[in-house]
Amino acid sequence: KAGVTQTPRYLIKTRGQQVTLSCSPISGHRSVSWYQQTPGQGLQFLFEYFSETQRNKGNFPGRFSGRQFSNSRSEMNVSTLELGDSALYLCASSLPSGTDFSYEQYFGPGTRLTVT
Amino acid sequence: GDSVTQMEGPVTLSEEAFLTINCTYTATGYPSLFWYVQYPGEGLQLLLKATKADDKGSNKGFEATYRKETTSFHLEKGSVQVSDSAVYFCALTSLNDYKLSFGAGTTVTVRA
Numbered sequence: 001k002a003g004v005t006q007t008p009r010y011l012i013k014t015r016g017q018q019v020t021l022s023c024s025p026i027s028g029h030r031s032v033s034w035y036q037q038t039p040g041q042g043l044q045f046l047f048e049y050f051s052e053t054q055r056n057k058g059n060f061p062g063r064f065s066g067r068q069f070s071n072s073r074s075e076m077n078v079s080t081l082e083l084g085d086s087a088l089y090l091c092a093s094s095l096p097s098g099t100d101f102s103y104e105q106y107f108g109p110g111t112r113l114t115v116t
Numbered sequence: 117g118d119s120v121t122q123m124e125g126p127v128t129l130s131e132e133a134f135l136t137i138n139c140t141y142t143a144t145g146y147p148s149l150f151w152y153v154q155y156p157g158e159g160l161q162l163l164l165k166a167t168k169a170d171d172k173g174s175n176k177g178f179e180a181t182y183r184k185e186t187t188s189f190h191l192e193k194g195s196v197q198v199s200d201s202a203v204y205f206c207a208l209t210s211l212n213d214y215k216l217s218f219g220a221g222t223t224v225t226v227r228a
Contacts, residue, residue, distance in 0.1 A: 004159075033215060043205065043218040056214040090159055092216075103148060103209045105216060107159035 001027060004093050004108035012114045018079040021111045025072050025093030032074040033105060034066060037088040046089075049074055078113075086115045118143040122206050122219030129196055129226050137191040137222045139180075139206035147208040149173075149182055149189040150216070154203045163191075163204070196226045 164173030
């Protein structure tokens with residue numbers, strides 16, 4: 001079974017631009033989460049989607065948004081990029097069920113975003 | 117809110133040495149606990165998990181026991197290899213929270 005895929009893997013943008021990152025979950029997984037990883041702040045939760053609905057959102061400004069499509073693929077968008085948005089953006093998918101409280105998440109390789 | 121505290125690194129060991137990484141947590145209720153590992157240039161891989169008190173998670177020679185009385189989930193391995201060099205993250209999730217809360221990560225380097 002293919003793992004979580006993220007595109008693109010690397011991206012360089014200029015301050016003020018916007019960017020869209022894409023994530024395809026493991027086949028059959030309906031939950032997709034996004035995390036930002038930086039050396040200073042570590043791993044921080046951005047948002048989670050299940051069946052096209054956002055169920056939880058982290059403490060990030062409104063410039064960060066996301067969505068999920070009917071095939072469970074997800075995109076996140078960052079508008080008006082700032083230098084501090086440079087980070088590794090990780091997507092994770094999960095197969096939550098009513099009987100599995102463990103909520104294991106499987107991560108993709110990430111998109112490395114550099115803002116100049 | 118939920119939080120995870122990990123021992124700070126970096127940790128440098130010789131091959132076949134014993135590894136332990138401390139992890140304690142704060143959470144309401146009874147969270148599920150995880151250890152993830154990140155190799156250079158890669159995403160996170162689930163190493164092991166435990167979903168209730170006294171559960172022991174194990175994988176690839178690594179073990180961690182869910183200790184509710186001390187709110188801890190320390191990672192141990194009896195004999196490390198060079199290939200175990202990576203960053204290790206302790207994490208938790210609470211019921212209906214739909215997110216992982218991570219510790220700061222511990223960088224482990226194993227020398228031959």
